[in-house]
Amino acid sequence: MNGNDGTRVQVTLRVHRFTPRPEREHTRSGSPFAKQGSPFGSGTARRRPRGKQWVQDYALTVLPDTTILDCLLNIKRTQDPSLAFRYSCGHGMCGSDAVAVNGTPTLLCTAKVKDWAVRQHAQNTVDTDGFRKTAEAGTATDTADEASGANPSDAGDDAPLIVELAALPGFPVQRDLIADIDPMLDQIKRLQPYLQADGVLATTKDGKIDVFEYLQRPEQLAAYETLSNCIACGVCEGSCPVFAGGEAFIGPAALITASRFINDSRDTAADARMDAIDTADGIAACQSVRACSRHCPRGIDVGEEIWQLIAKVKER
Template identity: 70%
Template structure:
């Protein structure tokens, strides 16, 4: 059986230890105006690109390769994952410059051709192969009966502060989603039957009503649309497509009675008006949501009020 290898070029980051500022009587640990007025400081630390070459199959995912590296080559490599099946969204990262999920990105789809002699050079790359072996270029490996699938470049999800290696701090996105109250707000009036009992079909919906928001409810808040958006910068300048999708999910729900209040909440300088309709947020949604189209729809709803 012919062995195949792949080379991962990982943009790594090790944060610098924070200095203890509590000893100074003039130090301030929080803003007197609340956390919403604070700007997150960009983490400082060491940045470098490290290369790993390992045996892998074309159908393996990038996450499979990272787990192999973590377990057998370099235990210091940091990345985030949970279910490993594209359902939780915790492993979102940049693959060849495109935000996507590591657990759904297969080598055959993402590996770029490896130029002979360029896999290992003195341009700042650290080469890490199998124990006791150096990095093998595509040409050298083909001479030994194997095949190099190519090179894949990995980095943390764009638009967010990097915590370590491939782990991005997505708290800014989650905070924006929370601001828009991502839960059903009914009118609070219990429907009753003629006999005076609670009507268990109080929230019964027609299939057409369900279709208006069903696809939007599949959002897993992975941050891929945020990382693809050139406007979103991880702060309050733009609330971001993920938060707007969350709001739209309830605005389109016939059971929700707070649609006007939700539209008011996103009709602000950092809300819908900040969207530039680039539609880059649609390209790699792992749940198949046409984010760009939904953004256009919600922009239209705000303007029609």
């Protein structure tokens, strides 16, 4: 699919939608026999919302270079104003529009139609005995055909182009493509994501404040500079098979935040920070799958950074 010749293509956005059920007013605070903090009592445990789920298709004619975010904005303005999704800057800097595109966590504003649209082959997926064919799952990408030795052109150029969208995995869905990322932000806050210096102002020989107190050498800056690019989008969390809303694993985003300050030569709380993550739901829960590194929009090798952090914690 060439995005430079000005030719428009027809594409279908297949959106997994969700509308939450209205909250019922509870006249009782919970069972008197429930333990404190139990999700069945008066604790603050987060429950996944219940509601209506369905899949809805939206057809568009766009340029191949069009971003998925622009496609959704077009749909919202011209077809369905009820479609819900989150975005802010639109330039891959805020991280607010992370979703699953064709099952892969990424940012809507950086994902382009030409990179994510796949052709759905018109194939019969049920054999004569009534069993579903496991080798032909209803949809197949041209890339998958090439890997299997099939000719992608067999499907014909008129096979529909599909982009499948769902809310970011690993988090409760609030509505349509909007996931509740508060569990991730809460985990980051737990690790005190701000510089902690000793608070003592250095002075020069004549008693004046030393304005060069916190100057760093290039190698000191390089130790954490890449990590400071994290935008807390949740893509690494959605890719992680261990993370599930921050309940059993603190998550790669929080660990990257901790590593950013542990590696900062100006910070004096490194030992306390390492104590905070050296727990059963901290680095001990990481299985080193490194799926978190695959699609980081800021180019951070999250898995490698976490591996280095684990080594640093264990060697202290």
